[in-house]
Amino acid sequence: MTETQLDIAKIRKDFPILTRKVNGNPLVYFDNAATSQTPRQVIDTIVEYYSRYNANIHRGVHALAQEATEAYEEGRKKIQQFFNAAHTHEIIFTSGTTHSINLVANGFTSLLKKGDEILVSAMEHHSNIVPWQMLCERTGSTLKVIPMDTDGVLKMDDYKKLLSRRTKLVVCNHVSNALGTINPIEEIIPLAHAVGAAVLVDGAQSSPHLKVDVQKLDVDFYTASAHKLCGPTGIGMLYGKQDWLKKLPPYQGGGEMIAEVTFEKTTYADLPYKFEAGTPNICGGIAFGAAIDYLNSIGLEVIDAYEHELLAYATEKLSRIEGMQFYGTATRKTAVISFNIKGIHPYDVGTLLDKMGIAVRTGHHCAQPVMDFFQIPGTIRASFSFYNTKEEVDRFVEALVKARQMLT
Numbered sequence: 347m348t349e350t351q352l353d354i355a356k357i358r359k360d361f362p363i364l365t366r367k368v369n370g371n372p373l374v375y376f377d378n379a380a381t382s383q384t385p386r387q388v389i390d391t392i393v394e395y396y397s398r399y400n401a402n403i404h405r406g407v408h409a410l411a412q413e414a415t416e417a418y419e420e421g422r423k424k425i426q427q428f429f430n431a432a433h434t435h436e437i438i439f440t441s442g443t444t445h446s447i448n449l450v451a452n453g454f455t456s457l458l459k460k461g462d463e464i465l466v467s468a469m470e471h472h473s474n475i476v477p478w479q480m481l482c483e484r485t486g487s488t489l490k491v492i493p494m495d496t497d498g499v500l501k502m503d504d505y506k507k508l509l510s511r512r513t514k515l516v517v518c519n520h521v522s523n524a525l526g527t528i529n530p531i532e533e534i535i536p537l538a539h540a541v542g543a544a545v546l547v548d549g550a551q552s553s554p555h556l557k558v559d560v561q562k563l564d565v566d567f568y569t570a571s572a573h574k575l576c577g578p579t580g581i582g583m584l585y586g587k588q589d590w591l592k593k594l595p596p597y598q599g600g601g602e603m604i605a606e607v608t609f610e611k612t613t614y615a616d617l618p619y620k621f622e623a624g625t626p627n628i629c630g631g632i633a634f635g636a637a638i639d640y641l642n643s644i645g646l647e648v649i650d651a652y653e654h655e656l657l658a659y660a661t662e663k664l665s666r667i668e669g670m671q672f673y674g675t676a677t678r679k680t681a682v683i684s685f686n687i688k689g690i691h692p693y694d695v696g697t698l699l700d701k702m703g704i705a706v707r708t709g710h711h712c713a714q715p716v717m718d719f720f721q722i723p724g725t726i727r728a729s730f731s732f733y734n735t736k737e738e739v740d741r742f743v744e745a746l747v748k749a750r751q752m753l754t
């Protein structure tokens with residue numbers, strides 16, 4: 347597949363922010379793993395909502411409330427289809443992946459006991475570590491780590507050895523935000539199920555790049571954040587198998603999530619509303635749907651192929667820079683390049699790149715255990731999206747060469 351399949355010039359016109367200048371230079375945005383940029387189609391959806399039918403949902407009989415409710419539930423349906431969930435009520439709107447994971451971790455409080463074990467991969471984002479540590483504190487269960495090798499690949503033999511009847515949960519990201527590794531969840535999930543454990547997959551980094559089929563994967567819980575797939579911040583989703591979602595208690599109490607309330611007893615609403623207390627991010631849910639429409643209009647396969655072209659191109663160019671050290675060299679990875687240049691602090695490189703209009707992330711990327719593993723304070727991370735170009739990669743490489751000369 348070649349670049350010609352994507353009309354990059356046309357796509358770039360959809361993203362108003364890409365015409366911006368930063369410190370006098372045209373912006374090169376390579377921080378897509380932190381948050382993606384928003385196309386005009388999604389921005390228009392947000393403007394239209396607040397201009398034409400802003401109303402609270404599910405309760406009102408008036409026209410605006412009905413229009414808003416319909417659009418919000420349409421958003422849920424788009425998400426269901428995007429991840430191929432069996433039912434719309436298996437899609438819970440959350441504020442993002444962090445909220446989704448906390449919802450599940452909280453729900454397991456009454457299901458775990460002392461001696462139970464939760465397995466977590468060595469390359470998790472803090473939001474897929476800390477809620478499980480808190481759950482372990484509440485229940486007396488133990489957190490165990492599935493180790494990785496120096497390429498940033500999980501050691502599957504060690505994983506198999508860690509699995510036992512004590513294992514109640516296995517939690518893992520589909521794609522590592524710090525390294526770009528695509529984890530073999532299609533192997534991880536059935537192995538966990540064989541010992542009776544449930545599996546939560548953090549899909550924050552995979553959902554913008556890979557086609558995910560939650561039924562085919564047979565995953566119990568899957569998460570996504572809209573802001574990483576061209577949608578707005580503050581909205582995301584939790585997919586949960588119907589049986590699990592019925593089993594878990596509500597996360598928060600309030601309006602929307604009830605069937606009936608008296609001072610003696612409250613009964614809860616059916617799925618998905620049981621987990622959606624309070625007025626939700628209505629506009630966000632609608633815009634999440636618009637973002638999915640946008641990605642579908644290009645096609646995830648085309649996006650994936652083009653991003654891999656950028657990854658190969660950039661990796662080859664970067665490897666010619668003296669002192670280059672890559673972290674995360676798995677054969678299966680997304681377009682994320684984590685690296686350091688020998689003798690230079692990543693923060694200094696990031697600051698100089700910013701002066702040249704180039705946005706990358708530096709630091710631990712909310713994955714301190716990954717940095718500890720490689721015994722480094724942090725990395726420079728360039729993460730590409732389908733609206734990036736090879737010319738931008740060239741500018742990035744030139745800027746890095748310049749930064750290196752200035753700092754050594």
Ligand SMILES: *Cc1c(COP(=O)(O)O)cnc(C)c1O
Nearest residue numbers: 442443444471473523550551571
């Ligand atoms: C971004 C990210 C998260 C956190 O997502 P939020 O949108 O901040 O809740 C979790 N895990 C991974 C792998 C991520 O990339």
